[in-house]
Amino acid sequence: MKKLIFAFTMLLLPALAQAAGGNVHLDKITTDFNNKESLQRGMATYVNNCLGCHSMKYQRYLKTAEDIGVPPEMMKDYLIFSDQKVGALITNNMPKVDAEGWFGTAPPDLTLETKLKGSDWVYTYLRSFYQDESRPWGVNNAVFKDVGMPNVLGYLQGTQLNHCSADELANNETQIDPLTGVEIGGCYSLVDGTGEQTAEEFDRTIYDLVNFMSYVGAPHTMDSQSMGIKVLIFLFIFFFIAYALKKEYWRDIH
Ligand code: HEC
Incomplete structure (x- = not known):
């Protein structure tokens, strides 16, 4: 009987660990791989804005084309910018050593990123860059402190500031990331009119992008x-x- 009780307690442990991880405020999304238009828009955003730095080297264009409902010829014409064939893996030509010099860290491959960090984390991360002149690219990130990545989607979102009123600050405490132990979160506000998209449109763009990345992580x-x-x-x-x-x-x- 004792053994049984012990076994049940052990079974509960992962659930407790999850509860502890619940501290971090992440905006939640529900992925939908049946929404092909969303996946197609997400891939377009990815190849236009991210692929130059981040490969998806465990995924092929052709498999992606079939899954997201794009004819292979269209994939070749509109979504492959290099001279790669449609049967090729989704790679880029960024030299790792140079990249380390430019950014401090080489941009990681993102095939399995949503498996590693979770779709909610990636969704929140991409919407949480804020102005910080003390950083090399002039931006910091609310969920990834002192990030080495520039705010590549800033032209769509506009500028975010992280200064808030005392009231807002009181209700918006920073939290500790259970993975890295660093402080994250806090409050920031959008400067209207500095980006090409409205806040809702930008959320939609990032939803589609993360939906696509989540599909690639679980093809x-x-x-x-x-x-x-x-x-x-x-x-x-x-x-x-x-x-x-x-x-x-x-x-x-x-
Ligand atoms: C100019 C190069 C560059 C571009 C373009 C770029 N990134 Fe990054 N990204 C980086 C670098 C460098 C890092 C590593 C940051 C660090 O570890 O401090 C990074 C980190 C990340 C991470 C966190 C990885 C991790 O788990 O540590 C994610 C997620 C990410 N990028 C997503 C994207 C997406 C999505 C796009 C397209 C919208 C994009 N990036 C465009 C350079 C880039």
């Missing part, structure tokens, strides 16, 4: 969903066959 989700439906249909039909067979076998006995 077989679509396959397993369609397989799951087929299996259920098969089981449903097979139930009647099995039932008829059972009746046939038991007829002589009853």
Whole structure:
């Protein structure tokens, strides 16, 4: 019995760890891989703004084209900017050593980023750059303190400032990131009219981008969903066959 109680306590541990991680304020999103337009817009944003620095070297253009509903020729014409073939992996030509010199850290490959940090984290991160003249690129990030990445989507979002009123500050305490132990969060406000998009449009752009990145992090989700439906249909039909067979076998006995 003691052993059983111990085993159950151990089972509960991961849940407790999750509860502890709940401190960080992250904006939540619900990904939807059936929304092909969203995935297509997300990929366009990615190849235009991110691929120059961040490869997705475990994913192929062709598989992506099939999954997000883009004909391979269109993928080649509109979404592959290098001379890469449509069957190639999504890579770039950034030399790692140079990149370390430019940014302090080489931009990591992002194929599995949403698996590593979670879609909510990436969604919040991309919307949390704020002005900070003390940093090399003039920006800092509310969920990734002293980040080495420039605010590449600043032209869409506009400038965010992190000075708030005393009241706002009181209600918007910084928190500790359970992964790194550094202070994150705090409050920041958008300067209107400095970006090409409104706040809602920008949230939508980042939603599509993170939806796409989440699909790339779990490219077989679509396959397993369609397989799951087929299996259920098969089981449903097979139930009647099995039932008829059972009746046939038991007829002589009853
Ligand atoms: C000019 C190069 C550059 C571009 C363009 C760029 N990034 Fe980055 N990014 C970096 C660098 C450098 C880092 C590493 C920052 C660090 O560790 O301090 C980084 C870090 C990140 C991280 C955090 C990785 C981690 O887990 O440590 C994410 C997520 C990310 N970038 C997403 C994006 C997305 C999405 C885009 C396109 C909208 C983009 N980046 C465009 C240079 C870039």
